[in-house]
Amino acid sequence: MEQKWVVFQLEENSYGIDVQSVRSIERLIPITRIPNAASYVKGVINLRGVVTPVIDLRSRLGFDVIEETEETRIIIATLEHGDAGFIVDRANEVVESSEVRIEPLGEQKQEDASYLTAVAKGEDQLFSLIEPNRLFEDIVHA
């Protein structure tokens, strides 16, 4: 079955998210801080009139937090409990399943990250498939 992923980067690492669950990709817009939420919760944005939570994916996945750049994007995903966004370094590619081979995660990775489901390998690329719903578990009670 044909599948497509939006591929995005954090540092030099690439990740793919099923295009079906991506609502939109936004440039950085002002974010209102949410007090007393998990540290990686960046806040909420006004997404065309809907108040939408946004997390900092770098912080969520344990990367160093950096200043935003011109390329910084917010990927808005449609999830189980509504729309939510996560901030990535870059997002400018859509890859089709015909271009890559899907392989299971290495054992080490499985333990490390419940939000990764598999690895996609292409001729000159490699990215991890991410399950976005997992990223937003416990954002209040963490």
Added chain:
Amino acid sequence: MDLNEYVGLFLDESMEHLQAINTSLLDFEQRMDDEAVIDQIFRSAHTLKGMAGTMGYDAIADLTHEMESALDLVRSKKQPATSELIDVLFVAAEQLETMVEDISRGGKGKLDVTETVNRLKRFIQPNDVQVETNVLPTTQQNFECDVYSKAVVQQSIAAGYQAYVLSVELSADVILKAARVYMVFDRLQSLGDVILSNPTSDDLEQEHFDTSFEILFVTQSEKETIREAVEAVSEVANVSIVPFETTSEAEVATSTLQQEPVTEEIQKEATSTTSEPMDVTAPVASKTIRVNLERIDRLMNLFEEFIIDRGRLERIAAEVGSPELTDTVERIKRGTNELQSLVLTLRMMPIEQVFNRFPRMVRSVSKDVGKHIKLHITGAETELDRTVIDEIGDPLVHLIRNAIDHGIENKADRILAGKPVEGNLSLRAYHSGNRVFIEIEDDGAGINHERVTRIAIEKGLITEEEAALLTIEEASMLLFAPGFSTAETVTDLSGRGVGLDVVKSKIESLGGEVFVETRRGEGTIFRISLPLTLSIISAMLVELGKETYAIPLTAIIETTSLRSSSILQAHREKVFDFRGQLVPLISLNEVYGLPQHEAEAYSVVVVRSGEKLAGLIVSELIGQQEIVMKPLGSYLEGIRAISGATILGDGQVALIIDSNALLRK
């Protein structure tokens, strides 16, 4: 083909047709010869049948098929309508509703409708026995019985009751005749229903009789049980009990009566004894289209965005100072103002669709508890936000059942109180200011606030001292306290463990309030006040550091400036003197994780939650503004002391402070 896609459509349309059937049935009951009404029911049943057939809901299809056949006979004047038919149709409508509701909850819409189908079939094809029964002599015990009472007996028999004629003889030297009669009636009421008495109950009460009287009684109890109950009353000398009908075959008897054309008399009787939609005028079909609520919400969101951009445009126009631009912006402004009021009304719907189900409910509930209750509906056209309409139904059902069950007295008590046997229940809706009021008024006994208070003390809800200070209204409001239920005998209707506290919290979750007004012996009014639209509130915008927050105006008592020297320390808590009362001071910066600064003077917003007061320290007061409340979404639901968010004029999100949560701690 995937039928699931069509279930939603099926449900929407079925609900509409069921509503039409219900409304028309009530009309039908009043005017049995009204062809337009019969036609309406027929068409709705027909449409339902078609849809249910396509969707494979056989029980619905079967039932509507029989309804259709029966109504067709009436419509084509091959058979006259009977009250039995109307009753069966009511039952059928109720079963259809149960099935449709089941489907909406993901069920298969299955229900055993055989009995109703059979009852309808008996109407369509009365069996031949009926011809014979017509020539049979009627029972020798037959009472001087009017057609209406007869119809009641017939309905009861059809519902599995037995009808008996009781002849009661009091001892010759009886002293308290009326009292004995009352006791006999009282005991019988607990076993079944007294339909008629000979002499009439008035005469019996006035002691206008010798020593014996007769009662027509329907019950599910055994003859012996009845006998024991009546004989247990002192000064009763003798009781004889005989079945009311000559033939024990209730079914045959039923068909006899079914064939009886309904006379003028019944209709008059029916008008005055059953509940009915009083002031609801015949609905005029308006042209509508069905729009998904989500689309309307999206429209509103986009529109709000647009309003924000309009604000920016106005600012730019003012800066640029070009008359042409200013003119255009002015025109846009006028256009959007009109658009705004239009968009806001899109979500508004008449409360009619909630009220519509009550006539039938009151009819059946009052029948169940053996009370005659007349329902008066006014203001059904009053409009409310769609969300409120969706949610307000259950609380109203609860309050209405409560009024029927506990509010309006039983027949005997009403007579003793010198009131007409028929109780009145009024359901009213109206606008006032920017709130909508819904009232449920009964002309019952009123709330016995002493009893309410006593129970509240017994249940540990309040202390004796607190109770002494309560006004009648405050005492009545105890009915809404969690863990309170007045029903001394638990009935099917109220006192099912679900108390009025659930009603209260539901109403409050809609931004509403509930009040009670009661007069002993005269009745009770439950008054619900609801916001016109859910989402727009007045708020005070404040700054904490560089962040903007909103505090709902309803929570604010006043804003004040406080010198640091007047802040006192009491048990590690900062307090200050507010109108002679020591009030805790809360640093919002601390609550929301912002750095705190020492200062000479602080801006303080004094808020209230129930009895509690607190002062909230803010960096700056920005001003008062109407804001559109928006949910934070389920991902951020549990955030402490934040009740939602709003979008400000510059497009940024500001959080709304939940002062109730702050004061609760």
